[in-house]
Amino acid sequence: MGGHHAGFDQPRIADRGTIGWAMVVGLLIVVLPLLLILVIVWALTKLFDHAADRATE
Structure with a gap:
């Protein structure tokens, strides 16, 4: 995932900046909504796993 956005620092993207910002x-x-959903689902699964582990002991 890393390294793909390295080109954003370069100033020559400024001439098509509006398209870039729109993208x-x-x-x-x-x-962002997908990330929020993923984080919520992950947290819930962790909580449920923890509760299940404590219930089985």
């Missing part, structure tokens, strides 16, 4: 905002709008 970034669109990606954030799509990805």
Whole structure:
């Protein structure tokens, strides 16, 4: 996953900056809810696993 966004630091992307920002905002709008759902599901599974482990002991 790392290293793909290394080119964003370079100033020559500025001439198509609006397209870049639109893509970034669109990606954030799509990805952030998915990340939130993933984090919530992961936390719930961890909690349920912990509760199940304590229940079986």
